[in-house]
Amino acid sequence: MALLEIKNLSKFFGGVKAVDDxxxxxxxxxxxxxxxxxxxxxxxxxxxxxxxYKPTQGDIYFDGQRTTGxxxxxxxxxxxxxxxxxIRLFSEFSVLDNVRTACxxxxxxxxxxxxxxTPRRLRQEKELTNHAHELLExxxxxxxxxxxxxxxxxxxxxxxxxxxALALEPRLLLLDEPxxxxxxxxxxxxxxxxxxxxxxxxxxxxxxxxHMEVVMELCDDIVVIDFGKTIxxxxxxxxxxxxxxxxxxLGVGEEA
Amino acid sequence: xxxxxxxxxxLTCVNLLSALGLSLLTGFTGSFCFGQAGFMAVGxxxxxxxxxxxxxxxxxxxxxxxxxxxxxxxxxxxPTLRLKGDxxxxxxxxxxxxxxxxxxxxxxITGGSRGIPSxxxxxxxxxxxxxxxxxxxxxxxxVSSRHGRNCVAIREDEMAAQAIAVNTFRYKQISFxxxxxxxxxxxxxxxxxxxxxxxxxFGIQKxxxxxxxxxxxxxxxxxxxxxxxxxxxALPEALRAASAWRLVVYGAVVVLIMxxxxxxxxxxxxxxxxxxxxxxxxxxxxxxxx
Numbered sequence: 001m002a003l004l005e006i007k008n009l010s011k012f013f014g015g016v017k018a019v020d021d022x023x024x025x026x027x028x029x030x031x032x033x034x035x036x037x038x039x040x041x042x043x044x045x046x047x048x049x050x051x052x053y054k055p056t057q058g059d060i061y062f063d064g065q066r067t068t069g070x071x072x073x074x075x076x077x078x079x080x081x082x083x084x085x086x087i088r089l090f091s092e093f094s095v096l097d098n099v100r101t102a103c104x105x106x107x108x109x110x111x112x113x114x115x116x117x118t119p120r121r122l123r124q125e126k127e128l129t130n131h132a133h134e135l136l137e138x139x140x141x142x143x144x145x146x147x148x149x150x151x152x153x154x155x156x157x158x159x160x161x162x163x164x165a166l167a168l169e170p171r172l173l174l175l176d177e178p179x180x181x182x183x184x185x186x187x188x189x190x191x192x193x194x195x196x197x198x199x200x201x202x203x204x205x206x207x208x209x210x211h212m213e214v215v216m217e218l219c220d221d222i223v224v225i226d227f228g229k230t231i232x233x234x235x236x237x238x239x240x241x242x243x244x245x246x247x248x249x250l251g252v253g254e255e256a
Numbered sequence: 257x258x259x260x261x262x263x264x265x266x267l268t269c270v271n272l273l274s275a276l277g278l279s280l281l282t283g284f285t286g287s288f289c290f291g292q293a294g295f296m297a298v299g300x301x302x303x304x305x306x307x308x309x310x311x312x313x314x315x316x317x318x319x320x321x322x323x324x325x326x327x328x329x330x331x332x333x334x335p336t337l338r339l340k341g342d343x344x345x346x347x348x349x350x351x352x353x354x355x356x357x358x359x360x361x362x363x364x365i366t367g368g369s370r371g372i373p374s375x376x377x378x379x380x381x382x383x384x385x386x387x388x389x390x391x392x393x394x395x396x397x398x399v400s401s402r403h404g405r406n407c408v409a410i411r412e413d414e415m416a417a418q419a420i421a422v423n424t425f426r427y428k429q430i431s432f433x434x435x436x437x438x439x440x441x442x443x444x445x446x447x448x449x450x451x452x453x454x455x456x457x458f459g460i461q462k463x464x465x466x467x468x469x470x471x472x473x474x475x476x477x478x479x480x481x482x483x484x485x486x487x488x489x490a491l492p493e494a495l496r497a498a499s500a501w502r503l504v505v506y507g508a509v510v511v512l513i514m515x516x517x518x519x520x521x522x523x524x525x526x527x528x529x530x531x532x533x534x535x536x537x538x539x540x541x542x543x544x545x546x
Contacts, residue, residue, distance in 0.1 A: 050419060051418075052415065052418070052419075071418070071423075072415075072418035072419060073417075073418045073421050073422055073423045073424065074421075076418065076419055076420060076421035077421040081419070081420070082419055084416070084419075088413045088415060088416035088419075089412075089413070089416070090408065090409050090412035090413060090416065090417075091412060091413075092408070092412055092476065092524065093405075093408065093409075093412065097405060100402075100405060101402075101405045101406065101408075101409050101417075101420060101422075102420040102421075103402075104402075104420075104421055107402050109401075109402070111403055111430060113401075114397065114398045114401035114402070114403040114404065115394045115397050115398050115401075116394075116397060117397055121401065125401075125402070128402070164420060165420075167420070168420055168421060
């Protein structure tokens with residue numbers, strides 16, 4: 001059964017059709033990519049899925065439930081986590097606190113208990129901090145836990161953002177250009193990392209990416225969009241040999 | 257302690273309670289509130305009217321003032337907390353002015369612009385001191401809880417906070433309500449210390465004074481707000497001998513801090529056993545290397 005289902009989704013900004021009649025489904029346990037030229041509407045699709053934008057038309061279903069019209073935080077609570085193209089960390093927070101803030105599943109103490117150091121609160125905070133440390137260990141940032149996140153180098157910030165997303169304990173993870181600004185070596189490592197977390201946390205992943213080697217090697221399926229419309233959808237092999245895609249995006253001959 | 261010094265401590269506590277609320281709302285949650293005096297006025301007038309006209313016991317009247325100003329924050333926050341940055345500040349400014357004008361015009365109940373004289377002075381030093389310390393403790397607990405982290409996340413990046421399932425509007429409302437409650441408490445104590453209230457005490461000047469305290473002490477530190485409330489309440493008193501110049505010096509000190517340390521006196525440093533130990537170790541290593 002499809003974990004994420006999108007039906008005839010459109011988003012218009014005035015006269016601009018950022019996303020135009022986009023229909024798509026993503027099965028549980030799969031890893032898909034959305035590719036397309038700049039301004040094709042990829043990030044807009046992410047913003048629609050996560051509730052930052054309200055669609056002009058169409059519907060989105062997550063795990064069989066309609067999420068269209070829900071607030072961003074409600075959708076996140078249902079189990080959709082994301083990273084941002086232009087990294088959005090809580091920059092004044094320490095690395096550890098960035099992750100701790102997202103560990104809602106590990107703590108349920110009330111606002112009232114927030115005012116008092118009750119035993120339940122202390123226990124939950126300890127548990128949550130341990131979990132955050134585990135996640136930092138996983139992304140290789142354990143030794144920088146107390147640093148302010150804004151002082152981290154770029155590549156580390158990207159990994160921290162993924163750790164924060166994982167702290168939500170999501171079922172669907174949306175990665176917006178996770179390899180942006182990385183060299184081939186770092187990209188290689190990132191790919192291994194994405195596969196590792198997918199297995200470990202039993203995730204379904206949808207990513208936007210420009211590095212073709214990442215997309216071609218990692219993904220089960222690729223959706224290609226241009227001008228807000230789907231122009232192709234298939235396995236990496238099918239996409240690579242699709243003439244429409246080659247013309248719109250991959251380029252002819254030597255560039256591909 | 258002589259009456260004069262006790263008075264300064266009481267006034268410090270009054271300002272501190274109000275600044276504490278602002279520290280949570282403006283410093284930690286990131287919503288700039290320029291209408292703190294409005295909430296103080298609600299607390300002051302409600303509690304005063306209850307003690308004077310209905311001979312209510314002071315603790316009950318004080319609590320009613322807190323309740324009233326908290327309740328006012330709910331319908332006020334509902335439409336305004338969705339506004340971005342500056343617009344929220346302007347809305348709260350408008351609110352405080354509205355409160356002042358309403359009080360001025362409800363002459364039968366509030367005594368209009370002449371105010372209410374001879375209020376019984378129930379505020380005593382030990383009581384306000386204990387309650388203030390208790391409130392500092394509660395707010396410190398709150399900002400270090402998961403709820404406090406959610407507030408800071410909202411301040412840092414509202415969209416990212418939503419993306420990690422933080423109900424940003426709800427947390428802003430809670431901060432706003434706690435802020436209003438503390439301001440109401442502060443107003444109630446003030447009225448029953450000074451023994452006299454009038455609308456001009458709760459003007460824009462008061463709101464500004466309080467926001468300056470939070471910025472001065474360090475936006476991201478409860479300790480900073482506490483320290484700033486103490487310094488900025490005591491400073492004008494200490495400078496009383498220089499009468500005409502004291503407000504100039506006060507202004508100069510504030511400007512100096514903003515130029516030299518824009519993050520405020522303490523930035524985000526908090527007083528705790530761990531942070532003092534940390535500071536001690538750093539100081540020692542600095543002096544041992546010299």
